[in-house]
Amino acid sequence: MAEKFIELRGVHVRVGGKTILSDVSFYAERGEILAVIGGSGAGKTTCLRVMTGQIRPVRGEVQVAGIDAVRDREKLEHVLGYVPQLDETGLYYEFSAIRNACLFARMYGIPAREAKRRAREILEVLGFRSEELMKKPVGQLSGGERKRVSICVGLIHEPQVLLLDEPTTGLDAHLRVDVLNYLRNINRQYGVTMGIVSHDLETAEFCDRVAVLEKGHVVIFGNPKEFVRSIQAKYAFILSFEKLTDNDISKIKSLRIVTKVLPVGRRTLKVFIRKIEEPLNVLVDELEKVGLTPLSVTSSDITFTDYFRLTAMEKEEEPYFPRSH
Ligand SMILES: Nc1ncnc2c1ncn2[C@@H]1O[C@H](COP(=O)(O)OP(=O)(O)O)[C@@H](O)[C@H]1O
Numbered sequence: 001m002a003e004k005f006i007e008l009r010g011v012h013v014r015v016g017g018k019t020i021l022s023d024v025s026f027y028a029e030r031g032e033i034l035a036v037i038g039g040s041g042a043g044k045t046t047c048l049r050v051m052t053g054q055i056r057p058v059r060g061e062v063q064v065a066g067i068d069a070v071r072d073r074e075k076l077e078h079v080l081g082y083v084p085q086l087d088e089t090g091l092y093y094e095f096s097a098i099r100n101a102c103l104f105a106r107m108y109g110i111p112a113r114e115a116k117r118r119a120r121e122i123l124e125v126l127g128f129r130s131e132e133l134m135k136k137p138v139g140q141l142s143g144g145e146r147k148r149v150s151i152c153v154g155l156i157h158e159p160q161v162l163l164l165d166e167p168t169t170g171l172d173a174h175l176r177v178d179v180l181n182y183l184r185n186i187n188r189q190y191g192v193t194m195g196i197v198s199h200d201l202e203t204a205e206f207c208d209r210v211a212v213l214e215k216g217h218v219v220i221f222g223n224p225k226e227f228v229r230s231i232q233a234k235y236a237f238i239l240s241f242e243k244l245t246d247n248d249i250s251k252i253k254s255l256r257i258v259t260k261v262l263p264v265g266r267r268t269l270k271v272f273i274r275k276i277e278e279p280l281n282v283l284v285d286e287l288e289k290v291g292l293t294p295l296s297v298t299s300s301d302i303t304f305t306d307y308f309r310l311t312a313m314e315k316e317e318e319p320y321f322p323r324s325h
């Protein structure tokens, strides 16, 4: 049976008389990547601090890499790597990536030679292709590169579990995807189990499990692909119209080929279609039959973000997260 390698069970955290986490439960199996997603103040960093043993819950069980993080926190140091938020990395900006890795390695008693070898290897997996880049002062690197240096530092002592606090925050869209892909490479190469905290729903697409936190509660937990499957669609199209009434939306919803409809703008819908032949032609035909002609139709993918928004809408609530661009 697969082994749970990060696990919170019924965790309550109170700070200064205020409840910050209530009955939080989620897990990742060994070798998986777990995303913990939520808006600002939802309790994400607190979850990480619980995993590192820095915060003791008033109730609940916490296990990381087979270690009880509440009772045996001193044992965590060697099995756990931590990549803090960008402004808290503690990197020495005047030193190179390699030098930084060596300095941090010293705290774990790793000899410089071994640290250098390992740093080079990790930096290569993280896409540092040239020796020049590895030797450049960190202060002269781009935000995305610097982020990868701090990931390298977090991995230098060969941890079994790597925890990352908002590794994609503050990066442009393509760099966010890059960092997540590099993390996936690291995960594959070294088998490191990861916990990634993010305010960005997109992050879930890269992960094996996702926990969504809202005000200290877990509102969604599971496999993002399964959530996507629950939309029961094979295709998605973005349709825009000159005008669009509630009645029009109802008509579209009632088409047999349509599984779900998500408003994405004032006159724009994302429409999810079952598995059929020639979906685009059939969709346009069906729309015409009910008297609707879209101005444009663009094919799109089906994502965890869609699932999240559909769920929020079906609960008749405003989506908790602002739309990401
Ligand atoms: N040391 C603390 N004292 C009082 N409140 C705190 C403390 N740490 C966190 N909080 C509160 O707990 C909530 C969750 O914080 P945090 O885990 O940092 O959220 P996130 O990382 O999701 O933005 C926030 O409302 C925050 O203000």
Ligand SMILES: [Mg+2]
Residues within 6 Å of the ligand: 044, 045, 046
């Ligand atoms: Mg935080």
